[in-house]
Amino acid sequence: ESDRVAVDEGDWAEWEIAAGTVQLGPEGVRPHRIREQINAVLDAPNFVSGEGVPGGIRAAGTNLAEAANAIDGREDTFWEPDEDAPFRDWWIEVDLGRLVWARKIVVKFAPEGMGDPFLQFKVLTSNGLPAFSQSKAIRFAQAGRSEGLNKSQRVFEFDLKPSQEADADFVGDMFQFVQIVATASARGQGHEVSETRWNSLPEEERGDVIYFLRESSGVLRQIDQDQHAALSESRAGPIKYYRRERPRLAEVEVWTEGDNISLGSLSRGGLIGGTSNTGTERLAIDGDYKTVWTEQVGVSDVGNVDVEFDRELLFDLGTWFWISRVVIGFDRENIAHGFTGAFPNYVINLSNGQRNPDGSLAYVARATRETTDIEPGRFSGLFPHIFYQDNAFPLTRGRYFKMDYRVLIVPNWANSGIRELQLYGRGFLPQVTLQSAPMELGSDPRILSSVHWAADTPPGTQVQFRTRTGNQLDEEIHYFTNAGKEVTEAKYRKLLSFQRGDSTISVVPGADWSSWSPYYTATGAPISSPSPRRYAIVEATLRSDDPGQGALLRGMHIALDWPLASQVIGEVQPRQTQQRGERTTFTLSLQPQFQADNRGFDQVLVVLPSGAAVDLEEVVVGAERVRYGPEEVTRVETGTDSLWVQLPAPVVEGEGFVALQFSGVLYLASNAFAVQVGLGEGDERVWQRVDAGAGRSLQVLTPFSGGLLGEVAVSSNPFTPNGDGINDVVELVFPVFAVQGAKALVLEVYGLDGQRVRQMAPVVAHAAGVQRLTWDGRDDQGRLTPPGLYLCRVGMEVDAEGEQTTITKLVASIY
Structure with a gap:
């Protein structure tokens, strides 16, 4: 029963937030930032492949327990092959958890004094496709290898090239798995050391000792120890001592274009579909190259009357991003099975949610592709064999993606497929929303007075709040299968017991809840949602017009007051004027309902419709309908946008009627009067909203005839x-x-x-x-x-x- 409801820095995690849209920390919450040029290995565990396995170390030929050291972002931890394992087992495999577009792979070995590089090795990559039909092994291709036998170089960078036909300026490759495979080892001859140093080494680090015979020609020939001991001093060659090789892989790094915005769209509330709407469109954004969305892109020139030639793929990303490129991986694997290549044409469009006059989304074209006859492919070059396509464009704010494409008329038919559709950009998300669960304000209804928040808002950023209020809460029961899929209650009842999962109960607003208030843009703003009420839901929105800046929301609270009355019902008469532009006399009637502990009110504030200016004519108070002229009450100066009247005496229980009569001209087709009653002075003043009761209204309509301008x-x-x-x-x-x-x-x-x-x-x-x-x-x-x-x-x-x-x-x- 305090005077506020507060949310502190650590409480934001309890709010409803679309997955992956914010960063929660000890200081508060800020929009998630889309990164450029990232090492995809470090966050591989955050992604789960189609097999339900999170990314990370997929396998190792030896010493699997320490394999994760090679992807932990630290150069002082290592994966070291077991020296007793067969050399063919000296390999490690990393699953990035999703298909990435990478530009280079960096392999780092232990720093000097902490271990040795592999004497020779190669780097392999795979997009996850099987090595051959029905094979459980995946197909790898070499992406790089070390040259010669190396004992000194510890950092290797391999610039990647497309493994499939790609745009001429396409840089990098697309894959999910990386293998590092040792192809040569020095074993016991890691580094030559002095005899003294060799004798001081621990037993497990002592390497080979090599003996030499000096030929009469001066050439040295390796012999065994016993032979060396039998030689005369003139024939005995040098003895070389070696430290054992300590092959230690410190880090594997896969440097990609950045965060793929497409991933996670469905989990944050996004949707994907299109003209065909087969339900398989989601396969283009699942991060799995093994799945493919197939689409018809060519039809025969006969029997195509019912074909929709102009088609579209629609993709709601679930929230807003700054986007600068769209990369498409088309299906190459099925070329031999009648597939033709890439889409012959398409236009990529983005929308930030603005609407056209007809209510449709307003899109802006960002990239266009049109096949030319010089491109190789089936049907005289109509379908290009360019399977990796990079569409770059200026940074654009968007949430809705649309790809328009046209089906062509061809001698037979043509299908194409998209293995993966990736979107990239940068910066803090331009708009994110957080929503509270219903907050109980107290055992009795309370007035929501004002909303306050603490936030860091760099230039170009803004924090806004809005509210809903109500007195009733309902319960919703959700039913799930044992696989976690939500189903209807009727279907749940038909499931066998072992097929049933959990059922959960959630609390939702009841029928009496208000709609959302307008946004509050400044801390301390008075709350416009109806009150007194028992419950409130609060929504916070963090906006940014600058991808380099993001607001930090630390905490917020709602100031509460005790009700002046349990409810105040208002009505304006007449509800409609006879003629627009004419001065009309209106009556605002208030009927308060009191409980024993209500304090009553002594002032009425009416926020007038836009453009209206009114003159107060009369005030009527109490059950006896005592009338006061405008000179007998105090009209507080507020400007022409409102009417603020100080009543002669407080209105309390037993005096349940107030009426204000005023005259003025209304200029809108629908004119809403926002009314509050108040008590007190200065900072101690309390306001309570007036509600329109059943069958009553605080709106006045004017005839919608004539032009927008009156007589000049x-x-x-x-x-x-x-x-x-x-x-x-x-x-x-x-x-x-x-x-x-x-x-x-x-x-x-x-x-x-x-x-x-x-x-x-x-x-x-x-x-x-x-x-x-x-x-x-x-x-x-x-x-x-x-x-x-x-x-x-x-x-x-x-x-x-x-x-x-x-x-x-x-x-x-x-x-």
Whole structure:
């Protein structure tokens, strides 16, 4: 029963967050950052392949227990082959957990004094396809090897080349598995040392001792120890002592383009489908080269009446990213089975969620491919054998991906397939959302007063909150099979006992919950969701317009107050005006309901519809309907956007009626009045929202007829711009109807010869209402225009087909 509900730095993990969209830490939460040029080995365990096995060490020919040391990011830990194991077992295999587009592989051996490099080795890669049909072994290809016999070089970098036909400028290769295989070993002849040093070595590090015979020609020939001992001093050659080879692999690094944005899209709420919508489209984004999404890209020139030629692949990434390239791995494996090659044409489009006038997503084309006859392939070059395609473009904010493609008419038919569709970019996610579970505010309903938060918001970033409130919670039961798939209750009941998994109960908002409030953009903002209420859900959104910057949200709290009344019901009459633009008298009626501990209220605040300005006419209070004139109550100064009235006395239990009568002109088609009652002064003041009860409304409708502009009134016409302070400007006053939000007004002045002499386009925060524009008789260069008649065109810039948005008036300038 405290005065706040708080969320601290360590509490964000309990909120509902789309998988992989934020970084949680001791300081708070910030958007996830998409990385460029990463070592894919380090996060391999975060990815699980189609077999359900996380990435990491897949196998080792020997000493499997220490194999993970080769992928831990440390150069002071090692994988060392067992020296007693057969040399053919000196290999290690890494599973990256997903298909990657890598540019180079780096192999690092133990630093000097801590071990030796492999005398010779090779690097193999695989995309996971079997070595041959029905084989459980996977097919590897050599990606690099060390040259000669090496005992000194400890870091090797292998630049990768495409293993399949690719764009001419395609750099790197696509694979999931890496093998490091030793191909030669010095064994007992690792490094030559002195006899003294050899004798000081531990027994297990002592290597070979080699004896030599000196031929009469001076040539040295290796012999055994007994032979050497029998030689005369002149024939006895040198004795060489060796430290045993300590082959120690410190690190295997696979440097890729960066984080593949496509991975994890479905788990964070994304979707993929398209024209065919076969359900297999997801195979193009599963990180597994062994799976393929196949699609028809060519049909016969006969019997194709029902074919959809223009098709699309649609992909919701689940959240917003900064994207700069799309890499496609087309299917090469099935060429021999009737498949033709890559798609013959496609256009890659991205959308950030903005909508066209018809409600569809607005896309921007980012890359286009069109087959030319010079490209090799089936059907006279229509289907290119370019299986790795890299489509790069300027960094673009997007969540929705669309690939348009057209089916061609060919002599027979043609199929193609996409093994993997990868998206890359960089920077902090431009928008992420966190949502709380229903928060209980207390055993009794409470007023949600204001929302506060602590955050670091670098330039270009922003933190916003919004809320929902209610008094009822419902329970939802979810049923799962033993494989973890959610099913309906009816299907769950039909399952055998061993097929049934868990059933879980979740708490969800009930029927009385409000919709989401508008966003709160500044800490300390008053909460606009209905209250008093028992429960609230809070949503936080972190936004960024700069990929290099991300906001850090540390903590937040909601300030609570005790209710002034258990509920206040409001209604505005009349609900509809007879004619727009006419002054009308309205009555706002309030009916409070009190409980014993409610304090009551002594003020009413009405936030008026855009453009409306009203005059208070009367206040009625109490069961006796005591009437007060405007001079008997205090109207607090607030500007023209609201009406704030201090009542003569507090309204408490037993005085359950308040009415405000006021007159004014409404300019919108639907005019909402936001009403609150209050008690107290200054920082101690408490506000409680007024709700519209059943069958009541706090909205007034106006007739939606006539143009957007009303009659233009011209004052000081003619005017005399001579600087004497009298009639120096002409003023044009006009009402604007049915236009929401900020707009640019227009004033253009023309001479009778048709030449424009002045243009102005000031932006007003609220277009609806009475607007005023003035002209001082000067042109765009600030020069006074000659006396005479001028045409003044006034209005506003809006996209309203068929509506009159400007009106022209004739004015006279004399001096």
